[in-house]
Amino acid sequence: MMMRRRLFSLGGTAVYLHLATVLCGVYAVAVGHGLTTAIAFLSIILHETAHGLTAALFGQAPQEIELTPLGALMRLDDEQDLSPGIRLIVLFAGPVASFLLCWISILLTKTGVCSTVIGQRFFMCNLMLTMCNLLPALPLDGGRILALILGTRLARDTVKRIMQCIGTVIGLGCIGLNLYISLVHGGWNLSCAMAGCFFMYAGATCTTSAALAELRMFIDRKQRLESRGIMPCKWVAVTDNTLLRQALTRLAPCAHTVFLLAGTMDHAAPVFLGEDALIAAYLNDPTGSCRKLFADPERVDSD
Known part of the structure; x- marks a missing residue:
């Protein structure tokens, strides 16, 4: 892809950097939010690393990690080969790691290892990361966990319709909350509304027909095998x-x-x-x- 560059390989895992990440970093520094952005980005990387290490323990190391403005996106090519129980463990690993980082930030602040400002921001970033990721909406960990559990009892199309409804409700809730905050407290920070639109989009795309989803999977498999040579x-x-x-x-x-x-x-x-x-x-x-x-x-x- 033209919009990303390969940085290095860690074992069998290729690490890529999306160019938009650099632009977002420059913008954050320019407006005075460089420290908060760096802490949030580090927290997300540690969150995704927990997923990757847990998957590696079960023999499914991630094939690639891409550093994007939303954090580190991990790709497990063979995730479907894991049993539902192991996949649940892998999915829960990220939120559990973020929750533990909250307590680590408290400990480091109390012992004087890091400043109060850094400790507080690290705590808040990981607390928000834990809470947001447990929302039952795709593509968050909470949504994937719920879809996995429902998939053991219900047909795939039924699960997709349920996840679409949940994503739409949560998305509309985020948009409504953003409008309320803007009207009552002033300002036009649209981050919550953008997240709501994203949840609605993710919920809608999860209802794409099985044929199209499988076609994408087969095309992705073909490209992946061809890129590995012999x-x-x-x-x-x-x-x-x-x-x-x-x-x-x-x-x-x-x-x-x-x-x-x-x-x-x-x-x-x-x-x-x-x-x-x-x-x-x-x-x-x-x-x-x-x-x-x-x-x-x-x-x-x-x-």
């Missing part, structure tokens, strides 16, 4: 009556997957095909089975 291959055997959706759940996270399709009845010779052919067949017919790949060998070969 990749190992993993062989996976499936039968012709296996649903395409079920077969694609066996895609290897960090390797190109080659499928061996074995016939269960009238197909003697197995069919070998790459993951691109299976993905194309699934996007064309999400409810279909692998049997159609035997019936249309020319299309499979062309893919």
